[in-house]
Amino acid sequence: MNKKRKPAKTLVGTVTSGAMDKTIAVQSVTTKQHRLYRKYIRSTQTYKAHDESNEARVGARVKIAATRPLSKTKRWRLVEILEQGPEG
Numbered sequence: 001m002n003k004k005r006k007p008a009k010t011l012v013g014t015v016t017s018g019a020m021d022k023t024i025a026v027q028s029v030t031t032k033q034h035r036l037y038r039k040y041i042r043s044t045q046t047y048k049a050h051d052e053s054n055e056a057r058v059g060a061r062v063k064i065a066a067t068r069p070l071s072k073t074k075r076w077r078l079v080e081i082l083e084q085g086p087e088g
Contacts, residue, residue, distance in 0.1 A: 008065040011076075015060045015085060016046065023074060024051045026064055049076040059085025 013028035026047050031040050048071075049064045056062055061083040064076040 008067065010063055010065045010079065011047070012061065012063050012082065013047070015056050015058050015062055018051075018054070018056060018058050020048075022051055022054060024049050024056050024062070024078065026062060026076070047076045048074045049078050050074055051078045056081055057085040061085075 011026075011028045013026040015024050016027045017025035026049050027044050028047065029042060029044050031042050033040055047064060049062075050067070050070050056078060060081055062081050063079045065079045066075060067077045069075050070077075
């Protein structure tokens with residue numbers, strides 16, 4: 001009865017807002033091909049992620065992972081900062 005958990009879903013995105021306490025807004029870009037016209041369509045989605053130490057800055061590339069609901073809109077957590085944004 002030793003059940004193993006699946007690894008959490010992860011995304012890579014860019015921090016668009018860090019104005020909230022312990023929360024960042026991360027924008028993720030996905031591309032997919034249109035079925036009929038074969039043109040690539042780019043779509044963006046914004047996720048709110050938990051950043052315990054407030055270390056990610058606007059413009060940083062980060063990796064986030066799905067987690068249990070932490071608040072009304074926050075369902076992701078910061079895993080690592082891949083590339084820090086410009087200091088401002």
